[in-house]
Amino acid sequence: MPAGYRPRFGGLVGQGGIRFAAWSSAASRLWVSIFDERGNREIDRLELRSEGEGVHALFVAGLAAGTRYGFRADGDYAPERGLWFDPDKLLVDPYAVEIDRPYVYDDRLTARRGEGTDTAPLLSKAIAGALAEPLAALPPLFQPGGLVYEVPVRAFTMLHPDIPKQQRGTIAALAHPAVVEHLKKLGVRAVELMPVTASIDERHLPPLGLRNAWGYNPVTFMALDPRLAPGGLAELRQTVAALREAGIGLILDLVFNHTGESDRFGPTLSLRGLDSRAYYRHWPDGSLVNDTGTGNTVACDHPVVQEMVLDTLRHFVRHAGVDGFRFDLAPILGRVEGVFDTDAPLLRAVRNDPVLGDRVLIAEPWDIGPDGYQLGNFPPPFLEWNDRYRDDIRRFWRGDRGMVG
Template sequence: MTNRPAPPLGATPAPKGTRFAVRSSAERVELCLFEGGSERRVAMRRDGDVWSATVPGIRLGQLYGYRAHGAYAPARNLWFDPAKLLVDPYAIEIDRRFVQSPRLARFGDDTADIVPRARVVAPLSALPARPLFRPGRLIYECNVRALTMRHPAIPAAQRGTLAALAHPAILDHLRKLGVGAVELMPITAAIDERHLPPLGLRNAWGYNPVVPMALCPDRVPGGVAELIATVAALRKGGIGVILDLVFNHMGESDGQGGTLSFRGLAPDIYARTADGTLINDAGTGNTLDASRGVVRTMILDTLRHFARAGVDGFRFDLAPVLARGPGFDPKAPIFAEIAADPILSGRVMIAEPWDVGPGGYQLGQFPEHWLEWNDRYRDQVRRFWRGDGRTGDLATRVAGSADIFTGSASRSVNFVAAHDGFTLADLTRYAERHNHANGEENRDGHADEVAWNHGVEGPTDDPAIRAARTASVRALLATLFLSRGTPMLTAGDEFGRSQQGNNNGYAQDNATTWLDWEGRDRALEDFVAALSRFRQRTAIDWTAWLADAEWRSLSGGAMQEGEWDAGDGVALHLALGDETLILRFDRRHGVSAIRGAAIDSRSGVGPG
């Protein structure tokens, strides 16, 4: 007798009808089919913890949801309320965006008119092509909406959508920068946090999903077909795609949050303490319990789905949650399961290696084949150029952070600015956050970022201060592109984007975060392109550990012990065949790379 794989969850079209299957601990589950303004309910059969129904005549495009019956006792983690329309946890497309309403959390209030319906679509089955992206190449982090909302060349109807990334104007810009992969901030459907709508704000970033696979109707109005087409267009241009995914929590929030999907079907996916309190290691009200096999199965099914759409890999938001049970385990089952999966084992995996739970900082503790965001790189490179950092720390980060990462190559994702925090331009213009527009009395966001304003907070017409700020930005960028590891640049930082000192722009879906293409600093953009060309054309394996290298003082002599603790700078001499490449990091005079053609952060001179 052979063991057959379990039938898939979600909606699976077949010649004799579409099979709907959902995991639930409810006493009874109904399938709800929508046609125009009518709702037809179909009883589902139970097999273990999976409820299913096969309905003949259901075609692609059919809208559906679920209602679950059972006890309603939140103190016992029971939230069953048949008045709540529930989105399929395996939904791939939905017909509208999620919206907040007090009715979502009130027992007995019907929500069928405000909750999205899932759409039946054909499942993806083709084996994906090999990833284009390779560690060491440039990652370009971007919010698809913010990237294109103000681009004059993109048709108005297409702005803010994933499809706009395939527009020639965007492709040309990405190729100019030498981008190896775009890292897309979440394009799955998310819900605004409860406090935002009363303030007239909405979540601009998307890190508050409700179900993991459903695409955002605003950002990806064409659904899965738009995702596949955009990925293919980028790949044709030599650019890979990495999806930023959230598997640490879902947007149903804490005990006062709405019942939208999991909470009304299978609330056991959320981690709880012994007394039933929701664990909040994600800082968002709930935490997924990846110690449960059903949660890991859902995560792997999601990754396979997007891999079949052609994406190169994934960046995991607050990734330690993946390995909590409850404490972080570097040998957690999910790592082995991903490594053993024939579709996922060759994908790029990137961890944001921290969460807000106990022992949540786990930089360097992920599997050897994973890349990791390196905040020590960010902070220590910033400190050096601010004037209060050690030369030794700078050298360690430039060399690949061997004090953090073991193995045959550096797994460091190097960055000096990201979506979370000051923009690159703002970290040299503002010493303090200015998040007043977020409606939280300037208490949100990082309060102690490594930033400096060159003596004046905010914009200034003083030419000396403006020149000093430009020099700082260029030095930071040159350091980024001349460091071992994988560089990451956030969209717009290549041409001086500003958020006017807001270092937590998650709630600003407006001109604060939308890129100003017409007002961009084209000289800085050209400088970044030159840096990227220099990195690509120099015969260096940028992820390998340093060999045949020598650190020297700025005067050319051997580094003395005390010079590592000082902050003047250092010169790195690298043997390249019969040549020597000299990388100089000089706090007073910026960064320069000398080997025939030179690149200099002070003047922007670079190789052609």
């Protein structure tokens, strides 16, 4: 991979302007919507040009880092066939590296085409960013056999009396000396952060006065949740550095198996509106495959999806210095036309990638699809969560009869 590698897609800040690029094999037209500095008012809508092979792009002179934007797409609208094109739906850039506000569920995001609901006022805007220079490549601190501490960032730091109130519940709080000392006393070799990328509540939660506390419902894969990282990517980068100085690695738990667009009753937020048939797996009749139990399944055997996953992983290694990743419902990443393959193209690409190949790679080795329990079947260097070991240890410490032997 060239030293100056940049993804093909997203809002790429360059000399004198921004190149906006998105991928769709089925859209007839794509636009980029440019918003004011607060992300509240659409001030321009510019059509992207087809560059062939599904790439739609446009360089807009005069724009700079900090520009707030979203995409819109048009084409056939036939949800029963997996086609959801609707120019009234603002779509968050799948390559967004920052968003201007947390994702908030609203029933109007599920409106059908022709119902007159422009969703721009309801949805987060991507912020085009000029990323810091990539970090020098350092080998991961964590080695197999060390203690991994799984951490829900908000809950872990929200009530800690030694952490300043304005910092509680954030990634930065993990770098506080009181937290670092606690982790060192426990002998922790790596913290594994439960999802810190921006997520959205499932539709049944708001009416109950509840919210998704753990974050396993992403919309986009690169942008951090502004509530957990008000300082953006720099906050994660600084926390990784502080923990590394203490001899502690940092592993990100990432969700590539589904998104918060849910089933056919869910909201149109990003991938669904760009090209649902390509980004999600569908049955021949056009209905969504649900190997995740969440309503949709990301098509990790599609080359463009694979490119997006790899670009996301490289982003967090090159620009934040993370030591590795834990993959939620990891068999999805290894399914080819629905069948798990230990040598699937995406798994092979991660292993062989010059940026990713030496990272800590941990698979949650099950999903709810056919032959979804794959414990012991992920190829080296993948490590795996082991539910049998976990359950036996729990029974032992609980004192279940017959466990002492």
